Amino acid sequence: MQQVFTKAMARNIFLGGAVFFLAIYLALTYDTWQRIPIRDHADQMTPAVLRGKYLLDTNDCIGCHTINGEGAYFAPELGNVYKRRGPDFIKAWIQSQPTGVPGRRQMPNFHFTPDQLNDLVAYLQWLSNIDTNNWPPNIQG
Amino acid sequence: MKYQSQAVAKPYFIAALALFVGQIVFGLIAGLQYLYGTFLFPELPFDVAHMSHTNLLIVWLLMAFMGAAYFIVPEEAQTELYSPKLALLTFWVFLTAGALTIAAYLFVPYAHLAAITGNAVLPTMGRGYLEQPLPTKIGIVLVALSLLFNVTMTLIKGRKTSINLILVGSLWGLALLFLPAFYFPQDTVKASFGWWWIVHGWVEGDWELILGALLGFILIKMTGVDREIVEKWIYIIVAMTLVSGIVGIGHHYYYTGAPSYWIWLGSIFSALEPLPFMLLIAFSFKMLLARRREHPNKAAMLWAMGTPIMAFLGAGLWGFMITLAPAQYYMHGTNFTAAHGHLAFFGAYAMVSLAIISYAMPLLRGRVANSAAAQRWEMAGFWIMVLSMIGIALALTGAGIVTVVLQRAAADPMPFMQVQDKERVFFWLRELAGVGFFVGLLVYLRSFFISGEYEYAGEMKRALAT
Ligand code: HEM
Numbered sequence: 001m002q003q004v005f006t007k008a009m010a011r012n013i014f015l016g017g018a019v020f021f022l023a024i025y026l027a028l029t030y031d032t033w034q035r036i037p038i039r040d041h042a043d044q045m046t047p048a049v050l051r052g053k054y055l056l057d058t059n060d061c062i063g064c065h066t067i068n069g070e071g072a073y074f075a076p077e078l079g080n081v082y083k084r085r086g087p088d089f090i091k092a093w094i095q096s097q098p099t100g101v102p103g104r105r106q107m108p109n110f111h112f113t114p115d116q117l118n119d120l121v122a123y124l125q126w127l128s129n130i131d132t133n134n135w136p137p138n139i140q141g
Numbered sequence: 142m143k144y145q146s147q148a149v150a151k152p153y154f155i156a157a158l159a160l161f162v163g164q165i166v167f168g169l170i171a172g173l174q175y176l177y178g179t180f181l182f183p184e185l186p187f188d189v190a191h192m193s194h195t196n197l198l199i200v201w202l203l204m205a206f207m208g209a210a211y212f213i214v215p216e217e218a219q220t221e222l223y224s225p226k227l228a229l230l231t232f233w234v235f236l237t238a239g240a241l242t243i244a245a246y247l248f249v250p251y252a253h254l255a256a257i258t259g260n261a262v263l264p265t266m267g268r269g270y271l272e273q274p275l276p277t278k279i280g281i282v283l284v285a286l287s288l289l290f291n292v293t294m295t296l297i298k299g300r301k302t303s304i305n306l307i308l309v310g311s312l313w314g315l316a317l318l319f320l321p322a323f324y325f326p327q328d329t330v331k332a333s334f335g336w337w338w339i340v341h342g343w344v345e346g347d348w349e350l351i352l353g354a355l356l357g358f359i360l361i362k363m364t365g366v367d368r369e370i371v372e373k374w375i376y377i378i379v380a381m382t383l384v385s386g387i388v389g390i391g392h393h394y395y396y397t398g399a400p401s402y403w404i405w406l407g408s409i410f411s412a413l414e415p416l417p418f419m420l421l422i423a424f425s426f427k428m429l430l431a432r433r434r435e436h437p438n439k440a441a442m443l444w445a446m447g448t449p450i451m452a453f454l455g456a457g458l459w460g461f462m463i464t465l466a467p468a469q470y471y472m473h474g475t476n477f478t479a480a481h482g483h484l485a486f487f488g489a490y491a492m493v494s495l496a497i498i499s500y501a502m503p504l505l506r507g508r509v510a511n512s513a514a515a516q517r518w519e520m521a522g523f524w525i526m527v528l529s530m531i532g533i534a535l536a537l538t539g540a541g542i543v544t545v546v547l548q549r550a551a552a553d554p555m556p557f558m559q560v561q562d563k564e565r566v567f568f569w570l571r572e573l574a575g576v577g578f579f580v581g582l583l584v585y586l587r588s589f590f591i592s593g594e595y596e597y598a599g600e601m602k603r604a605l606a607t
Pocket residue numbers: 071072073074165167168169170171172175191194195198478479482483486487491571572574575576578579
């Protein structure tokens with residue numbers, strides 16, 4: 001056994017395996033990169049959508065919420081919230097935070113301007129149209 | 142301790158443990174906010190507790206890995222560290238940057254922090270685990286460069302063992318995989334796709350190499366088994382890691398906007414990811430059985446044997462549970478994920494860090510092993526932390542099941558917040574287990590304050606008398 005399978009062979013499997021699968025992964029990533037803009041309608045990423053995205057990032061929304069299942073599990077999914085609640089509810093909700101209901105989980109007030117609220121909703125609308133292979137299973141996210 | 146310069150590992154290990162305490166305190170706060178949402182609000186919103194918790198985790202693990210590198214690389218290379226002064230300077234830079242960053246999270250609103258740190262120029266903030274402002278991220282790169290320079294120069298001038306090559310190579314990998322943190326595409330799907338290069342690339346790729354190298358080193362030292370055998374095992378294990386784990390990243394691409402072929406690729410390859418963890422168990426126990434000496438540091442041996450088992454439970458078993466696409470369709474982004482994340486991070490990376498600390502700290506304090514009394518405290522800490530973490534994982538799994546049944550798979554799905562209400566009992570159990578974990582951590586830390594070294598003669602007499 002010792003002579004049949006040496007450390008050098010094990011090392012070569014390691015290096016060869018790493019290089020081989022990395023090459024495959026890079027090729028797949030290249031292909032994925034071409035397809036993503038179609039699946040997520042990148043042509044609809046208007047300046048308002050991008051401003052809205054920046055607001056979500058710089059207020060750490062995923063520190064409590066998930067977007068397409070990624071983030072924290074403290075608060076509801078945002079990837080499909082546009083479809084669940086609609087633009088008017090979302091704006092009113094954000095403006096009325098925090099609820100201050102004793103014991104209930106609280107969301108901060110971010111003091112967004114009306115323009116910023118429009119941008120935010122534009123981004124959430126764009127998010128809700130991404131082809132995510134039919135995830136989440138239902139509107140509740 | 143064979144080389145003077147290995148002593149620079151000590152401040153790294155001590156700081157790692159201090160930051161670990163901080164991590165758990167924020168975890169307990171976040172856990173309580175799950176139950177009492179108004180707790181510490183608005184002074185400390187959940188997201189701030191959450192980012193402090195996860196970032197402290199990453200920082201203390203990096204501290205421990207760096208300490209391990211400064212301890213192991215000279216010993217394996219059989220030469221002094223290239224520059225102990227640089228290593229010490231780097232320590233203070235890293236600790237200061239880490240402390241300032243956490244202070245900024247706590248005292249500066251996140252959007253304001255983004256505004257004053259140049260996030261508009263090069264956006265990097267607002268992604269999980271990568272919440273740090275730009276200056277901190279640049280600091281991390283500088284610290285990594287300093288570490289890499291130091292250990293690589295040491296390696297070059299000394300003996301090149303396989304353990305050392307894997308360790309230094311994986312530290313390079315760790316640093317390279319952090320660079321995508323500076324690439325935050327505006328397209329959310331691309332951003333998510335690339336975020337996993339770092340997160341999955343670390344925990345299911347590169348860090349498994351670090352884990353293998355650390356465990357291999359500890360077992361060579363403690364069991365006296367032939368290095369050739371240990372190193373061959375480690376190569377096989379890390380080969381399995383990359384063969385399964387590189388394309389296995391596809392298990393994060395099912396439902397986030399990436400093309401559908403990832404459903405097949407991700408499921409098939411990630412289903413193989415538990416294999417290296419199984420091999421790790423087989424390897425460790427084989428080495429234990431083949432040991433040529435009884436090392437007096439029983440506590441370190443316990444950590445070293447516990448690591449592969451807990452890593453397999455958390456990464457292998459709990460990971461497998463959520464990895465196949467049809468299962469993840471219902472479990473994605475629920476507390477199933479958090480259960481897995483906790484058990485895997487603790488079982489693999491926290492425990493291997495505590496294992497190397499357990500092995501190295503007595504040596505750094507000038508003895509082969511701590512007194513039997515100190516080791517009893519340490520081993521009690523081990524069991525309380527391990528069992529509490531299993532409790533945390535089970536409680537979060539319970540919460541995950543409720544979400545799947547009531548919200549994800551129900552014919553008449555219930556809204557998120559209502560479902561959360563139904564899960565209160567599990568969040569209580571998580572918090573109680575969390576308090577248990579904290580107690581275990583304090584018991585563990587207590588062991589450091591019991592002085593004295595292992596007394597062979599006394600222990601022998603006691604063993605014969607019973
Ligand atoms: C007292 C013990 C602990 C408590 C109460 C606790 C609590 C929490 C809470 C509330 C979250 C946020 C979950 C969410 O996103 O909604 C979290 C996240 C996390 N914690 Fe802990 N934690 C504890 C210990 C640990 C330990 C020991 C580790 C690892 C060694 C750890 C690693 C993590 C990780 C990786 C996440 C992010 C998980 C994810 O996003 O899926 N925690 N923890």
